[in-house]
Amino acid sequence: MKKAAIVGATGIVGQQFLTALRKHPWFEVAGLAASERSAGKSYGEALKDPKSGAVRWYVNEAVPEEVLDMPVVDAADLDPSKFDVVFTAVESDQAKEIEPRLAKETPVISTAAAFRYDEDVPLLIPGVNGEHAALLDVQRKQRGWSGFIVPIPNCTTTGLAVSLKPIYDTFGLRSVIMTSMQAVSGAGRSPGVIALDITDNVIPFIPKEEEKVRKETQKILGAMRGKAVEPADFKVSCTCTRVAVLEGHTESVFASTVKKSGVDAVKEAMRKYAGVLSKEGLPSAPRQMIIVQEDPFRPQPRMDRDVDGGMATTVGRIREDDVLENGVKYLLVSHNTKMGAAKGAVLVAELLNKKKYI
Amino acid sequence: MKKAAIVGATGIVGQQFLTALRKHPWFEVAGLAASERSAGKSYGEALKDPKSGAVRWYVNEAVPEEVLDMPVVDAADLDPSKFDVVFTAVESDQAKEIEPRLAKETPVISTAAAFRYDEDVPLLIPGVNGEHAALLDVQRKQRGWSGFIVPIPNCTTTGLAVSLKPIYDTFGLRSVIMTSMQAVSGAGRSPGVIALDITDNVIPFIPKEEEKVRKETQKILGAMRGKAVEPADFKVSCTCTRVAVLEGHTESVFASTVKKSGVDAVKEAMRKYAGVLSKEGLPSAPRQMIIVQEDPFRPQPRMDRDVDGGMATTVGRIREDDVLENGVKYLLVSHNTKMGAAKGAVLVAELLNKKKYI
């Protein structure tokens, strides 16, 4: 068993890491770090609101009992040399300080955006661009680290990139137009989206999100060129909105392919691609990366987000589009806090473990 | 005062007609028709559920007390010769039977889709294509009617067509890609959208909606050519979804213009256009057809749907799009059961009254 530490363990993403790592066959949770306020307490105590007695555990699955007595240390004091891998679940500002210190000695898998756009940092999605892991050798060398930092992409990018992968590989891509209807869990809890703003409403703007999706999609589908990834050369234009959904991002995609594509050919490409991870033996991998739905009323976030443990991307309503050249349009649902966050980060760790980077 | 009858008066759209006509300066409600079941009752009785005592009035505004004692007649028995205009709020199947009978003698303004795509039938939006009213002379002549039928467009089309009008007139349009997030009220109450389907969810398909939006947008922005409207020759490609919003459709639009446009020029065109109806003296007209919002978090359906009595289209987040040629992207909110339904139909009647068709 490899030893894993979680930084930001008391927050909601940290809780999702604990849930994703529960009874994991390769990694065991051996260290928990959080803010100074929680340091010195047991994890169970740290969750408790001293005033009201409320237990601040926010994940649907019950809190893993085996961690309740584990001590929580201050993130600033975490000794990376004790762990084989560190999962971080902190804000970008904190990530900038904490992660390099840890990465000097140990691999860091991060949900923060802090290092996503650095040239020597890959944005990994197993099954999509595992070969970008080679960039870690560059990163280690350039930075003189024993470890490294691998951020996962923004949760809105993940489903889009997965769904585009077989299209890009089979037909090439000229451009992508996307409108998202994102779940409130994507905004976290501090304070996240307040009910007064989203009930009976749509919020038409998520700061920075559209630019992230554009840059990350191009980087993920780009190709290794020497010491960097050359971004894929198709255009991406998005409008990102928030709707009254708890979990699961829905995206309406219009794509233009280089070669003639067509509905049946796109479905076939997706179905052929779907099993890409099935023989890799990664414990958190979905049986199918993409599920192509024929029911015209699917995908729906509440019905499809949890398929295959929240790790599959469900695509439906694949139709031709006559505005774009070789246009195809479809909808997708991807679980933003499973595949798009902690559990997706664990999948990255699994891939890197298999590739001997961890 | 012109005398108006409402067919389908007990349903939710009929109730919206009653609300839209309350204290109207030009039209007075002089007749109410509904199904056989309600015939012979007073309107107040017809609203009451005999079993439970519930009053089936669904509109936020209180029921106009002056109609409570009015008799309801069977729609099949309504004598059109007694009225100057008839507003119909029935399903398409019923409209096919009822409306031609009434139109032989009297102008009919309809919310149903039954006749929308007939060559001699205009789809009117005052301020957008009032000149299409000339088609009514063709219709009367060809059908040998004293009256005529004017359907209003689908509620999703209305906001889109209004927002495109100044763009089309100023820059020309090549194509439009649109993803809608529609309110549940658009589906009515029989049974409409059930809570089990939409709570914590998005429904990615609304049967027939996308094709309606395409055809209607092209027809509305088309030009009178002799005895018909020649559809505008830009392409329209949509994905229509339903979200957990009560009222107000949100649409994410990506448009390609013929001439170079740009964000500032589009805003200017919209603002110049906005006052188009302000001097016409139509009682239900919005002061501004389009409101251009600079706050990036707008438009939001709950905040913007009721502006100007629910008759304005609010547009925001106007940005350049680099996928489409001369691309511009924006979001809009339009009130689907005010401007997009009964109150919009009353506005049509006002225009036709002014033009002496009623």
Place this chain on the structure above:
Amino acid sequence: MKKAAIVGATGIVGQQFLTALRKHPWFEVAGLAASERSAGKSYGEALKDPKSGAVRWYVNEAVPEEVLDMPVVDAADLDPSKFDVVFTAVESDQAKEIEPRLAKETPVISTAAAFRYDEDVPLLIPGVNGEHAALLDVQRKQRGWSGFIVPIPNCTTTGLAVSLKPIYDTFGLRSVIMTSMQAVSGAGRSPGVIALDITDNVIPFIPKEEEKVRKETQKILGAMRGKAVEPADFKVSCTCTRVAVLEGHTESVFASTVKKSGVDAVKEAMRKYAGVLSKEGLPSAPRQMIIVQEDPFRPQPRMDRDVDGGMATTVGRIREDDVLENGVKYLLVSHNTKMGAAKGAVLVAELLNKKKYI
């Protein structure tokens, strides 16, 4: 393996039966019946909407693949002699006709209210009043049936009766005042609660519900006296409302006990009682009938409804009440479509199987 049939198999409760019986160690689904419209089709075909291609499967768990090819028969033609038990999921009107025909030969477990208030019909909740099963001998004899009918209680009654059981047994009960906040799934899908009515709203009335809760709670906690159950003699007064929750009824209870009770004693009584079913070996039984929550922000329907497979009743905020004599107040959450419907009915069948009635 005992052979089970499901009547009303294509509806949402029927689907919940299929889900509850999936891989059941004692019962196998051997027959499916539905309306005439579905008869002659395979189950998979019967779920499909011929027009839109939509698959009308409404349960979160995926459809059990092993039933997709099973034939569906008309409920009127179902031959009860082929089955060891029949689960019925139909409206009360239909139940009145269908169930007696089936019960002549075979045990029938029903979710309908049709026979709940008959003297020789027990309302069983395993762990609460299993001894009422003795009434089945009376029923068989009086009606001359080989089988029998056992309805399960109304879903709002179930959680209340479970939570009151240890209080009643330990302290006696004088009276109960209850306000419910019920989930929309309790109203089913035909059409159930429409989104226009419940979004941003509370519906303060559920026809007949309050009277059902009163009568059923008294009957369930009553005692066998010869050939009938003598209702428990405490009073029950309720107000039942509907809120925007998908699954899980929340109830605010104020109870007056005969003997002095107190918060700690009530908690102790509940905790002692909780394991009542744990040694019975019933496959669907919760490990704990009642979970006493100390977190003051619990129970919450979304957090607590699925505990122990949706079969546990979670109770929290137990406090003294100074209005009622020996007053105690608390809140509970009970899963209305698991413990309160199909899965609860399967639990009844398990109990009756163990008692050799099936």
Place this chain on the structure above:
Amino acid sequence: MKKAAIVGATGIVGQQFLTALRKHPWFEVAGLAASERSAGKSYGEALKDPKSGAVRWYVNEAVPEEVLDMPVVDAADLDPSKFDVVFTAVESDQAKEIEPRLAKETPVISTAAAFRYDEDVPLLIPGVNGEHAALLDVQRKQRGWSGFIVPIPNCTTTGLAVSLKPIYDTFGLRSVIMTSMQAVSGAGRSPGVIALDITDNVIPFIPKEEEKVRKETQKILGAMRGKAVEPADFKVSCTCTRVAVLEGHTESVFASTVKKSGVDAVKEAMRKYAGVLSKEGLPSAPRQMIIVQEDPFRPQPRMDRDVDGGMATTVGRIREDDVLENGVKYLLVSHNTKMGAAKGAVLVAELLNKKKYI
């Protein structure tokens, strides 16, 4: 015109004050105070988020244009001598510091709880206990102030106290059991209730709320005895919950009266009482304090909260209760951010103006 200042003017309650005072016939907004951060800016600038450009105006009604250019001062610097009345909309902690300073010179109407339970401080609801205003003379004398502090009650108390007033006066009250289903707006926006917590959920606990309702209801319905109010001597026991409703608290009430009451007598008492304020000439007063609904599906928060400008309490489903002595049960809806907050505070100011305290 009397001059009014608003402290906490940029927050949501401050915005509700601005809305409630718009075009007010007696009071004009002459001063705005907020935190140091907003001081020195115009109100319009203070609303704007400097980063995103968002306009933080949260009320449905549009921002009153006449205040956009008014300067905002630091609350600590507000000179009370310039105003005839100050409305405060700040947290309890701040109220404790700010309000006494202002009250030395000027009447202060407060939405905070800070002084609600002081012996010489009345909790006024016009139409319910206007005579408690006499306590202001005591307060002024004891504290040596020219002004005074009048807090309004907690928003959950208001509707309850209004509905109990005619019952208490006509029949006397022994006890009240109440379960509330409260709107999210009651928790404000800092951060208030987050969507992740309330979507598809009920939160069964609102810290301190139940105790507030108990103490305040007894104080409001108490009688002036010399220099203090003697609390009414009936018992109050509540469970307060939060549901997914934007505005409007729903309360399920069970009351025991001293004299025999009965459904018809209670309705009659409420209807007789309803017009209590109608002849007082207070501009914000509802035409009817209580509206008795006969439709069993009412009151509903979304349908009834805005009746009479959000100032009426709608009561429905009045039934006998057989658990309590002379028991009666009903539901009520009261608008928590109109009658229960800023607009209710303006109504208090109107009453005190009429009584020459302002």
